[in-house]
Amino acid sequence: MVKLFKAVIFKGYVVLLMIFTVWYGYFMYPLVFGFEGKEQAAVSLKEMGEGVSDKERMFANMILETSKKSRIDLDYRVIDQPYIEGRFHHIGFEMEQDNASNCVLCHGNVPHDKSKEVRSFLNMHAFYTACETCHIRPEDKNEKIEFRWYDKDTGERTENPVALVEIEKAYAHIEGASYPTYGNYGAKIAPGVIEGGGFRFLHSNEDKAFVERYLAEEKVLSQKQKSQMKKLMHSGINKKPIECDQCHQEKNPYIPFAELGYPPRRVDELINTSVVGMIDKYKEFYIPNFLTPGDQPPED
Amino acid sequence: MSKKYQAIVEKDGVRYFHRFSSHQRVQHVVLFTSVITLALTGFPLRHAEEAWARPLYDFMGGTEIAPLIHRAAGTVLLALFVYHTAYWMIRFYREHVVKLRERGELTVGSFFRELFSLEMVPNKKDLVDIIQLWKYLFYFTNRPPRHDRMSWREKFDYFAPYWGIPILGPAGAALWWRDEISHVVPGIVLNAAYIMHTDEALLAVLFLFFVHWYNVHYAPEKFPAATVWLTGYLNEHDMIHEHYNEYVRVMIENGLEDEIKPQNFGGEEYEW
Amino acid sequence: MKNIRPAYFVKFLLTIISFVLITPEIYAADELNCVLCHKHRGLSRIDENGEFRLFYINQELFESGPHRRNKCKDCHTDIDRIPHKPAKKVDCAQQCHIVEPSGNKKFSHKNIAETLAKSVHGKLDENGEPKKYAEDYxxxxxxxxxxxxxxxSFYKGKKEPGISKRSISRCKSCHTDGNFAEDFYEHVTTRLHKSRYSVETIEVCAKCHQDKAFRERHELDDVITSYKETFHGKMxxxxxxxxxxCIDCHVVAGENAHLIEGQDTPTSAVHKNNVSTTCRSSGCHEKAAAQLASFQTHVTYDREKYPxxxxxxxxxxxxxxxxxxFFLTLIFFELLRRLFPKFSFFKEKKAENYEQVISEIKEEADSKSRATGKNGGHHE
Structure with a gap:
């Protein structure tokens, strides 16, 4: 018995060593033969960017760019940030992704493009507000809409973000509070309804699974099916979204900022002073209907 | 040498055969200590772009200290090379040349004959052993080769550094004293020295850390480590397996002819 | 940062707050209250070329560099109100409103732009015509x-990154007004060493010089990879x-770092007549002979160029x-042999075999002892 056991260990060890030998040969190969290996690996990615047309090249570059990072070492601190071609000012943080939203699966996280003058603002809101907050109108459903934060990473409901609450500290110049940062809460405001005593977001994992399934099978779907499914997926989306001054107004803002953890001074800015003043300036500067993006002629 | 060390000692009923004198063992320790130090301070630099390079180099002292350690270890290794060369030459003189002269047989021919019959010099028997080994490995025979005192693999292990150090050492020294040497040779020599130093180092390290370590560490009958480099004595089992001719010879010389064991055939030698 | 310039920090916060709560006062960088919007991390869009444009300004980082004394408008000159249309490209060579303290003149990067135009990286050739592929420059x-x-900071002979209160207190005892001491201190200490790590410099050059398509257009070797092959690069x-x-060898000692010249320009640091001077600059290979210059730095292992x-x-x-x-194969088969040790196509008989060895060795010993007249002597 002991002998058999020994024999098994022996043979097992020998086989392991054989695997190790083969691995070593494989491991050695680039060291022995390939002084060009590294350069080629770096270049082969670049070669994708050498398509015939400018568009092809840009397309390839965009695919590549996701991996580009910039790191600055100042000795007393290190700044890690994404590399954005042509950008001069520092970002100083990694752009977080929204893993919970099903809209971003197709539309990305910089979705607004139609209304040229305000698209950056709309994208800015998309950083901390779920799409359905503005793009689903409650009056259609006759439901009482409530708002809560969800964690961008996990998609779970979370408490009011600490970073948001702490803006107040920056106002009060409490030692240790950094520059106030806006929108960087790692969370988004999303609408939901009270159901059976509990809160339920309007978006659901079911919807997300649906979209994911669609994307996975897109290649094999017929063109007719695609149109049908798109219609279905976008049901409930209102052509005319919530407008700027429905939230940024003093009397009855659509989103209850204070309940969502906004500190009083910030609430005041949002519904009363600076932001509202800004919107008024915008109305003067651009033609008024830019502020009601839904009025744009429909895309399709 | 053989006067100081008994050819065979017996301990706990196991016979041990003398292989290396303490002098040789100390040289081996100096050799591998300096080589490992050189590898640890040299390879992070050679592969500076790999992820492991920076932490290892910082651990070895960083860009200020590690080069100093590398150069110190290199100096030790070169000194060992010189020392070892003197060592075998003196021994050769004392143990061979002097004896030849005493017998009045010292000629150019006999000098070289003696030189080439030194135990480390490759000879015809090695070729026979290599062929026998491959026959054995491809299952054409059940008899492993019968090595003399030094098998061809040990000779290769010996000559690898003996060829490597004269390449690595002077190249390394040239790169170290680059400013001074530029008064003697043009800068392009440093290009050559760079390739010699880095590529020969790679060969040495890849060889040592796999082939040599296989021979003395990984091989099933050695795992986890052979002890002969510490004790200088090899047990009977391994002696039969690795140096059968030598084994028989030593046994006969020591009057133990009746107790000579047969050569292990067909796997018996691999029993644990 | 927060512990480093408390006074500045508080002042900055007050400024921000004053913008937000009170009517903006023209005092510091942000007279138009640009950060009202640009402090938002999501302020972004995709432009007409498909490029991602992020308009977020990290105030803290903006405040960590020499440009902190500039107002947004100093560089983005075409913006005069909020909201604004897409801004024009910034011209670094324009004069800004900062007064350069040594000469009391308004500051400008114009001379840098002029130096760059003269260098190998300038867009125009000596006749003022655009070079081929001028857009690559x-x-x-x-x-x-x-x-x-x-x-x-230096304190008790120890150099430490960042500003320590001890260090700056020496300036602040006299220069109490405003942020002068902080600005000056940070500026000077930054300039006392390279403001970029060498690794960062190489990455900057690599952006173009390692790009294959770029190198083919301009018929250039991959100097980045060959540099990284040298001890210089590895260290x-x-x-x-x-x-x-790159800068250390390609800029003549004492020259503006923006004046990098090609190999064929006689004044270049890497012109064949000047290489030996460049290699032997102070702090480098000072003790070397001129012929050190025949060392080839950018070796590409090209058969024709570097045989x-x-x-x-x-x-x-x-x-x-x-x-x-060879050895790997040997070890592999040796291990394989151990898996099936008993098997063999042809077998030798053990007993005969070892008797034969003994007799062979005896014979050998006998012949040796006959030859030398003594026994044994197999040892070295």
Whole structure:
């Protein structure tokens, strides 16, 4: 018995060593033969960017760019940030992704493009507000809409973000509070309804699974099916979204900022002073209907 | 040498055969200590772009200290090379040349004959052993080769550094004293020295850390480590397996002819 | 940062708050209250070329560099109100409203732009005509992003990154007004060493010089890879600040770092007549002879250009391959033999075999002892 056991260990060890030998040969190969290996690996990615047309090249570059990072070492601190071609000012943080939203699966996280003058603002809101907050109108459903934060990473409901609450500290110049940062809460405001005593977001994992399934099978779907499914997926989306001054107004803002953890001074800015003043300036500067993006002629 | 060390000692009923004198063992320790130090301070630099390079180099002292350690270890290794060369030459003189002269047989021919019959010099028997080994490995025979005192693999292990150090050492020294040497040779020599130093180092390290370590560490009958480099004595089992001719010879010389064991055939030698 | 310039920090906060709550006062960088919007991290869009444009300004980082004394409008001159249309490209060579303290003149990067235009990186050739592929040639932003201070402190002979209160207190005892002491201190200490790590410098050059399509257009070697093959490059990658990066060899000692000239320009640091001077600059290979310059730095292992290196490499690679793969194969088969130790196509008989060895060895010993007249002597 002991002998058999020994024999098994022996043979097992020998086989392991054989695997190790083969691995070593494989491991050695680039060291022995390939002084060009590294350069080629770096270049082969670049070669994708050498398509015939400018568009092809840009397309390839965009695919590549996701991996580009910039790191600055100042000795007393290190700044890690994404590399954005042509950008001069520092970002100083990694752009977080929204893993919970099903809209971003197709539309990305910089979705607004139609209304040229305000698209950056709309994208800015998309950083901390779920799409359905503005793009689903409650009056259609006759439901009482409530708002809560969800964690961008996990998609779970979370408490009011600490970073948001702490803006107040920056106002009060409490030692240790950094520059106030806006929108960087790692969370988004999303609408939901009270159901059976509990809160339920309007978006659901079911919807997300649906979209994911669609994307996975897109290649094999017929063109007719695609149109049908798109219609279905976008049901409930209102052509005319919530407008700027429905939230940024003093009397009855659509989103209850204070309940969502906004500190009083910030609430005041949002519904009363600076932001509202800004919107008024915008109305003067651009033609008024830019502020009601839904009025744009429909895309399709 | 053989006067100081008994050819065979017996301990706990196991016979041990003398292989290396303490002098040789100390040289081996100096050799591998300096080589490992050189590898640890040299390879992070050679592969500076790999992820492991920076932490290892910082651990070895960083860009200020590690080069100093590398150069110190290199100096030790070169000194060992010189020392070892003197060592075998003196021994050769004392143990061979002097004896030849005493017998009045010292000629150019006999000098070289003696030189080439030194135990480390490759000879015809090695070729026979290599062929026998491959026959054995491809299952054409059940008899492993019968090595003399030094098998061809040990000779290769010996000559690898003996060829490597004269390449690595002077190249390394040239790169170290680059400013001074530029008064003697043009800068392009440093290009050559760079390739010699880095590529020969790679060969040495890849060889040592796999082939040599296989021979003395990984091989099933050695795992986890052979002890002969510490004790200088090899047990009977391994002696039969690795140096059968030598084994028989030593046994006969020591009057133990009746107790000579047969050569292990067909796997018996691999029993644990 | 927060512990470093408390006074400045509080002042900045007050400024921000004053913008937000009170009517903006024209005092510091943000007279138009640009950060009201640009402090938002999501302020972004995709432009007409499909490029991602992020309009977020990280105030803290903006405040960490020499440009903190500039107002947004100093560079983005075409913006005069909020909201604004897409801004024009910034011209770094324009005068800004900062007064340069040594000459009391308004500050400008114009002379840098002029130097760059003269260098090998200038867009125009000596006749004022655009060079071939002029769009490939760099402008300021190709190599620079927002500069950041990299200050350090000396206290009791110890150099430490960042500003310590002890260090700056020496300035602050006299220069109490405003942020003068902080600005000056950070500026000077940053300039006392390189404001970029060598690794960062190499990355900057690599952006173009390692790009294959770019190199083919301009018929250039991959100098980045060949640099990284040298001890200079390797030491830099491992964090050495004492080994040369691109700038150190390609700019004549004492010259403006923006004046990089081609190999064929007689004044260039890398012109064949000047290489030996460049190598032997102070702090480098001072003690070397002029012939050190025949060292080839950017070796590409190209057979025609670098035959010696090419053949040496082939020799060593062949040697390595033969030796290592021979032994690897041997070990593999040796292990395989151990898996089936008893098997063999042909078998030798054990007993006969070892008797034969004994008799052979006896014979050998006898012949030796006959020859030498003594016994044994097999030892070395």
């Amino acid at each position: 760099p402008d300021c932003k190709s190599c620079h992003d927002q500069p950041l201070y990299r200050p350090f 830099v990658i491992l964090g050495s600040e004492r080994t040369p990066d 010696m290196q090419f053949y040496m490499l082939i020799f060593f690679k062949a040697l390595m391959a033969v030796i290592l793969y």
